[in-house]
Amino acid sequence: MARREAIEEIMKYIDDELVICNIGFPSRELYDIKDRQKNFYMIGSMGLASSIGLGLALAKPNEDIVVIDGDGALLMNMGSMVTVFANNPKNLTWIVIDNGAYGSTGNQDTYAQKLDLVDVARGVGFKNSHNFKDINLKEFIRSDDASFIVYTTDSGNSNAAIIDLTPIEIKNRFMNSI
């Protein structure tokens, strides 16, 4: 199973949640699988999905926020794990699709292959740090602490096209949906 199937599976649990999606193929695949106003697609700024999700979660404590991130992007902004944990927004669920590769740039290996990201998050202090296959995602979306979920997949991209919305359109329809 590659990332696309993981995103399809994650989206089965999504109803009214606001979704922030990592740059590159993850956003293209999400757009192809299930475009919705409540999806925010990143076009640039690798690594910042979890940070955008944190800011949104703190600004909108009554909305549930789901971040779909990647292992390479997580490694690029590892400090975010500390900031999310320390602020512990209960409405934030951070899902890292760990395919051990920089998928959008040609599937080069990431150092995540040498790490157990669930253990890393537990080491930082996350109470809710789990592998996707062991949980019911909805319970963690609704839990009273921030959640860190790892979805382990093979590497590889689908043939999803480039998103044909402008960044301003993505922003405006997302904000109008809140």
Place this chain on the structure above:
Amino acid sequence: MDSNEAIFNGLKDAGIDFIVSVPCVNLSKLLNMIDEDGEITHVPVTREEEGIGICAGAYLGGMKPAILMQNSGLGNSINGLKSLTELYEFPLLMIMSHRGTEGENICGQVPMGESTPLLLKAMDYKFFKPAHPEGAYEDVKEAWDLSKEEGKPVSVLLEIKYW
């Protein structure tokens, strides 16, 4: 108004209600004032570019964000500022302690200090350099208005002599 009150009052009167920060010794009193203000959500961050992302998310959620940092943080933030904040036209107020300016006693601050205004110009981002508290109060408010109007980050640079 003293130098800290001027910035704080400017932030309050601009309606800023969400602040991320990476400390500088020159911002320490201001950060304490922000921390004690019940109407401002204050999020200390581990690195400045992370703060740029958090500010974008806060704006998506309807808040008015600012980042407080040393100018060295501009160097850590450029991609986020360009390919997130500017790309999506998110307003962002940047209050920067401008080290490496007249009166600096740490040589390590000088190269980035000299490059900071040049970098902002190269990025095509406007900035203010208030010389005294009254000017700073007005500049903070104007910088936020300009940022909303342009959909780009606007900075207020606070040189060492300002304090």
